[in-house]
Amino acid sequence: MSDITIPNRRGLMLGGAAAALVAPNLAQAAPASDVAAIRKAAEDGYAASVKRIQGWIALPSIAAENRDMDKGAEYMMALARDAGFQHVEKVPTDGAPGVFATLDVGAKRWLALYFMYDVKQYDPAEWSSPPLEARIVDKPGFGKVIVGRGAVNQKGPEGAMLAALHAFRAAGKKPPVNLVLVCEGEEEIGSPHFRQIVTQPQVLAALKKCEGVIIPSSWQSPSNGGVSVNLGAKGVVELELVASGAKWGRGPKTDIHSSEKARVDSPAWRLVQALTTLVSPDGNTPAIDGYFEKVRPLTPREKELIALAAQNINEADAKKALGVEHFIDDLPWEQTLQRLASQPTVNIEGLVAGYTGPGGKTVLPGRAVAKIDMRLVPDMTKDDSVAKLRAHLDKRGFQDVEVKVSGGYDPTETDENSRLIRAQIATYKGMGVPVTLYPRLAGSWPGTVFTSAPVSLPAGQFGLGHGSGAHAPNEYFVVESSNPKVQGLVGATMGFVEFMYQVAAIK
Known part of the structure; x- marks a missing residue:
């Protein structure tokens, strides 16, 4: 949680x-x-x-x-x-x-x-x-x-x-x-x-x-x-996006020597390319087709409550608690609180491919995984959001990138x-x-x-x-x-x- x-x-x-x-x-x-x-x-x-x-x-x-x-x-x-x-x-x-x-x-x-x-x-x-x-x-x-x-x-x-x-x-x-x-x-x-x-x-x-x-x-x-x-x-969807040589039909099915990158496709780079289509270039705005269709704007009452909160919550304290020095686009404090309450997100929890231990290991991974969570606001739903993600990837030729949903709710x-x-x-x-x-x-x-x-x-x-x-x-x-x-x-x-x-x- x-x-x-x-x-x-x-x-x-x-x-x-x-x-x-x-x-x-x-x-x-x-x-x-x-x-x-x-x-x-x-x-x-x-x-x-x-x-x-x-x-x-x-x-x-x-x-x-x-x-x-x-x-x-x-x-x-x-x-x-x-x-x-x-x-x-x-x-x-x-x-x-x-x-x-x-x-x-x-x-x-x-x-x-x-x-x-x-x-x-x-x-x-x-x-x-x-x-x-x-x-x-x-x-x-x-x-x-x-x-x-x-x-x-x-x-x-x-x-x-x-x-x-x-x-x-x-x-x-x-x-x-x-x-x-x-x-x-x-x-x-x-x-x-x-x-x-x-x-x-x-x-x-x-x-x-x-x-x-x-x-x-x-x-x-x-x-x-x-x-x-x-x-x-907010609701949430937790899932994995998986790119693999086995599903793609290109690249290796298991890790191989990295010298082969000169002539062999990389599932890891394939996953990176798929990921970049999901958000704006700065990573801050979801770009999944239709993702915002069902997003309900803040009501006047919700805006009133946020405005009151902005007057009485200390921005510096919030940044200190989070360990950050800046919010997105250096937005005014009240706007950050509005985003917190109203914006759906697409977040990378983790990226895993190939060797991740001490030092280097020159391999070309056969499989790459991105652990993703998507936060949802009214009137979005888990099922609709997952369907939009799948359609978005398919439209861009990433039918081989698997979407493995582990859980979530509205x-x-x-x-x-x-x-x-x-x-x-x-x-x-x-x-x-x-x-x-x-x-x-x-x-x-x-x-x-x-x-x-x-x-x-x-x-x-x-x-x-x-x-x-x-x-x-x-x-x-x-x-x-x-x-x-x-x-x-x-x-x-x-x-x-x-x-x-x-x-x-x-x-």
Whole structure:
């Protein structure tokens, strides 16, 4: 999962329509005595919560490598049972299994949770500590953090949500909402079989009772503790473009000596030529035939939200966080935010051909692969975008270049007036957290499975706390925060407690 948060710097930033909808406040939603008891239980259970996350990190389910997928599902089932879910079952798919669970406390309302139990690949040589050891280290400016693969994406935030349920039980309190838990083990390869899980009759029937669906997150800005409430997310297609001598009928079928380039065609150069047709010369604008046909322009409301964000988010902070000195074409700040929310993309994740080890090896590769992701905005779809890519290549004579789609899904959209969004805003406001309402997450998650038919529910991200390094070395999740504006594990746990009370109470 690739997510980009848009923190703000000066506090609550809501347009008139949303600002009028943040009541009731937390004092009305959650009895103070209950919250105090639950917080004490969360504090008392802190060590166990940390160990729960560390133990989970120690078991890496990696869909791209087909590693420990069944074990990952079994572990997820055990975590759900331990957190109090009464019904827990494994859901088979044509790929990795998922998990479905329910916790019925007799409440009036239901809330759905989306968990992923898989993680990205890793190279231990790139890490400061072993990525499965989940070591607790001191990180200057942040406090004590867990360093490990999956720490923030998503086992730390999901662990905080589980910790909330443990705290309710330890305090002798019932959660104010019933819960439906839906989990998958293939998010990091584009969730190719997740719809099979959600459309199982028992899963679909349970989801239909819910107010909405959240994926736990931990995106507080270190500068001011701010968070974003996103009203959607871009879709994504993950695929490989493969050029080979075998398919092309030219060039070698296996690697040969590079001296033969004087008389033998190169599949690697063939792939490069195909790639250059997909984007503008600077690489910044997709040039696939018809790619922009279904792109919906930003609405006036979306432009309003982006303009407000541009006034209150610091451009220098954003560049520092990304490690960049320039944005595309040195565009004005507000335009970069508009692009982030509105532009589809074609990105090269990786290029692989021939020898890639130390030193040189004079070969002419017989096969070359480009790993591609395409980000989609409303009203684009995965299937239409893939079809356009195939037609584009064929029209230019690249019929031999294979398009191997590994996964993907459509964009998501959620109404800002839904109870789910209003409950998020009210929770953040009640806890004194600066919040920005933003049109669309530039990253992707399979929320479209929830927001589209037959489920048709509001869906989004929620959570306090902080972590970073998803998909990268030294991924971390803060458990004891030294920054007063950012919550640690206990504070993140209480964020989920307060949110559940808001979902139960909001009109």
